[in-house]
Amino acid sequence: MRAVEGVQGDVPLKILLVEDDEDDAIITRSLLQFSSGPPLIVDWAPSYEAGCASLEQQQHHIGLIDYNLGLKNGIDLVKEIQAKGCHMPIIMLTGQGNESLVVEAIKSGAIDYIPKHILSTENLERAICHGLENSKLTNELKLRQSQLELSNRELEKRNAEIRRFYHLLAHELKTPLTAAWEFVNILLEQIPGSLNTSQNEYLTVIQECCAHLDRNINDLYDITRLETGKLRIHIQPCILEPIITDVVTCLGPKAKSKNIRLSAHFDSSLSTVKIDSQRIKQVLLNLVGNALKFTPTGGEVTVTASADRRCPERVRVAVQDNGIGIPKDQLENIFDRLFQIQDDIASCSPGLGLGLFICREIIKLHGGTMVASSIPGRGSVFSFTLQCERK
DSSP: OOOBTTBOTTOOEEEEEEOSOHHHHHHHHHHHHTOOSSOEEEEEEOSHHHHHHHHHHTOOSEEEEESEETTEEHHHHHHHHHHTTOOOOEEEEEOTTOGGGHHHHHHHTOSEEEEGGGOOHHHHHHHHHHHHHHHHHHHHHHHHHHHHHHHHHHHHHHHHHHHHHHHHHHHHHHHHHHHHHHHHHHHHTTSSSOOOHHHHHHHHHHHHHHHHHHHHHHHHHHHHHHHTTOOOOOOEEEOHHHHHHHHHHHHHHHHHHTTOEEEEEEOTTOOOEEEOHHHHHHHHHHHHHHHHHTSOTTOEEEEEEEEOSSOTTEEEEEEEEOSSOOOHHHHTTTTSTTOOOOSHHHHHSOOOSOHHHHHHHHHHHTTOOEEEEEETTTEEEEEEEEEBOOO
């Protein structure tokens, strides 16, 4: 018998033979005595009950169990000891004519089988080595699975802590921000008194900063809802054109401040879509806002909505710019949570790295897909699909 890992050198290999026929037991033990490899200790259990008691002690490396054991059989024994927590590798010894029971024996937990009419030292060695090696691999797999489950539990625990932190941070920031924003608006409306030009400019900057911080806080809320499955969308038949027009109007001043041409184009035969209009507006504000951010002065950003050529039952919305583009090695991670483009422009005004992740998840909730393509130095295209309303 070749060396088996875990049973080496002078360490004896302990085998339990469960056999109620004494003559067969003597033959089997004799055949084992001629095996090569590690020294053997073969214990004999002459009955089902004796075998069960010995196996429960788990003092052997492997078991050889005869199928016929009086009123019960070897398969019953394997099932019983496994139910009691014993998972020793078992080789079933079957009589001639019992080959049909092999599949049942393997399903019950036996690692191998040997028909008695071909029982030999060589066959016993082969089956024992196979059984021990298989058991070793099974134990290693169970250990790795246990370690993986532990790692997953730790990871889920950390994710839960991050979600709680997101929610707590958003909650703690929202209240004072709301108050600050309200007072800034009161001052800009000149309710307490008139403002000079410089004061108006300073307050406008503060107002823009409050708006930026508010968007980040809302992203924190959304990411928490997404990861807990609590972000809900309310689907209704809608026309895309006014939603896109509203986004272009809203971001028009930002585009104008950078001398960027911001425009929208619609397919004249565009169908009504089934969407949550507020969430789709949120997605478009993010995509167009990013396009403006990464497009240099004098550039162009275009929003288009048209029937999807691949699937007429869907509408494709795209935001295209002729900005700096995205490096290929970063494009594949662009929708990852917390991912931020490594770029001089991005470094000057970094966000939380949540916007595109949230956008993609919102589109997924609509049953659509979002993709990005880009050529560094020439610009990027972010597009998503939406389901049309059935007529």
